[in-house]
Amino acid sequence: MTLGRISLVVCIVLLALAPLTLSPFRLGLLAKYLCFAIVAVGIALAWGQGGMLTLGQGVFFGLGGYAMAMYLKLKEAGSAGLPDFMVWSGVEQLPALWKPFGNPVFALAAVVLLPGLVAFLLGLLVFRQRVRGAYFAILSQALAAAFVILLVGQQGLTGGTNGMTNFTQFFGLDLTDPNGQRAVYAVAAVVLGVTFLVAKLLVRSRFGRLLVAVRDGEDRVRFLGYDPAVVKTITFTISAVMAGLAGALFVPIVGIISPALLGIVPSLELLVGVAVGGRFVLAGAIAGAIAVNYAKTLFSEDFAEGWLYLQGGLFVLVLVFAPKGLAGVVESVRYRLSSRKQTPTGSGSGSAPVEVTA
Numbered sequence: 001m002t003l004g005r006i007s008l009v010v011c012i013v014l015l016a017l018a019p020l021t022l023s024p025f026r027l028g029l030l031a032k033y034l035c036f037a038i039v040a041v042g043i044a045l046a047w048g049q050g051g052m053l054t055l056g057q058g059v060f061f062g063l064g065g066y067a068m069a070m071y072l073k074l075k076e077a078g079s080a081g082l083p084d085f086m087v088w089s090g091v092e093q094l095p096a097l098w099k100p101f102g103n104p105v106f107a108l109a110a111v112v113l114l115p116g117l118v119a120f121l122l123g124l125l126v127f128r129q130r131v132r133g134a135y136f137a138i139l140s141q142a143l144a145a146a147f148v149i150l151l152v153g154q155q156g157l158t159g160g161t162n163g164m165t166n167f168t169q170f171f172g173l174d175l176t177d178p179n180g181q182r183a184v185y186a187v188a189a190v191v192l193g194v195t196f197l198v199a200k201l202l203v204r205s206r207f208g209r210l211l212v213a214v215r216d217g218e219d220r221v222r223f224l225g226y227d228p229a230v231v232k233t234i235t236f237t238i239s240a241v242m243a244g245l246a247g248a249l250f251v252p253i254v255g256i257i258s259p260a261l262l263g264i265v266p267s268l269e270l271l272v273g274v275a276v277g278g279r280f281v282l283a284g285a286i287a288g289a290i291a292v293n294y295a296k297t298l299f300s301e302d303f304a305e306g307w308l309y310l311q312g313g314l315f316v317l318v319l320v321f322a323p324k325g326l327a328g329v330v331e332s333v334r335y336r337l338s339s340r341k342q343t344p345t346g347s348g349s350g351s352a353p354v355e356v357t358a
Contacts, residue, residue: 011286015189024178029297031185031253033290034192038246040274040289041195041282042239047271048279049203050235051215053133055267056140057243059147060115062262064244066151067114068251069164070098071107076169084166085159095157104171111248112241119240123233130229132218141264148263163258170252188249192286195242199282202238211235269296272315278325288325 018030039057046052073083082094100106122143126136151158158164173180202208213221214228221228251257260266270289277288292314299310318325 011283012193019182019185024181027185028181028253029294030290031181031188032250033293034185034188035246035250035253036270036273036293037286037289038188038192038195038249039243039270040277040285041192041199042242043270043274044279044282044285045199045202045242046235046239047274048281048285049208049215050211050232051132052232052236053137053271054140054236054239055137055264055271056142056144056147057239057270058144058262058264058267059140060119060240060243061247061250061266062147062151062257062259063115063118063247064111065247065251065257065262066158066164067101067107067110067244068248069167069257070101071104072167072170072251073164074098074102076167083164085162085164086156089156089160091156097157108248111244115240115244115247116237119237120233123236124229127229127232127236141267144262144264144267148259151259151262159258161259163256163260164251165256165258167252167255173252175252175255184249184252188253191245191249195245196282196286199238199242203282207231207234268312268315269293272312274325275315275318276325280324284325 015034018027022030039061043054043057046054073085077083082091083098086094101110126139131139151163152161154160168175170180170184173183175181175184203211210221210226211231214226214231218228221231247257250261269292273289273292274285275288276292277286278284
């Protein structure tokens, strides 16, 4: 059994037992980590399989989150009311931008289409100009910074620095009731599973092989008659949609969405989880995202400031000494052990490259 299958079985068992063993508070934390794991699948797809180091996934996470938050706020305010933060900000009439989000179908569509559209347009503009590597990473990071500035400056529309909070209902579920919280957790777990399966099928398809070819030799793929810009744009769009879905689930689970959750630092933290788990292995990226965020919760209580430096140092160490992450280390050890068992005593054997399956 491969590392990916073992991780998948373990994750399914743990996720199924969590509602039976964890308190509502701990279950809420795990549900939050699952949202980050959904983003991690998209990052592993774009970065690990496609070679696109994206440092701005917080933008797409925020677009999905704010789209869902707008619907929930309008639902709680009723047909004649205004969201609470608008009342506090002195807004007297519902802005025209908000009105379509009163429709649940429109809001759900916006959760998927809005991040996907932004990523698609950005991909067309960037990849057509053959921007890649560090330049693409810096550009995506600048996009995240600009998005935060935009949100902070629109107090009447977005809640400004404080964002939106105090969500009590989610499509008929009472978010203050433990049963409602368990139901939202189940939704997050199912979405994570579907996201993982979609990414897995994509990686194993002909498109997935083409994506890896673009990562390893973009110019060679172009000479073979394929357009790398199209392949990268499609992948980047899919990863953005996954981040948007995670942001939409994050809102009812955590009960808040604000610019502080979407900027450069949160985007880097998502990247650290994927790097630690293994960006070439989808299951490893999920495990890394959950583990790193759990460690952040655990250690930040005692090392509130020092944890950021520890997290950055961990990212650098992984990239330098274990570029395939913990999943790559485990797979390499398994390969060496199996090679020793298959090689007769005293016979020489050359080392072969380690192939890490997604």
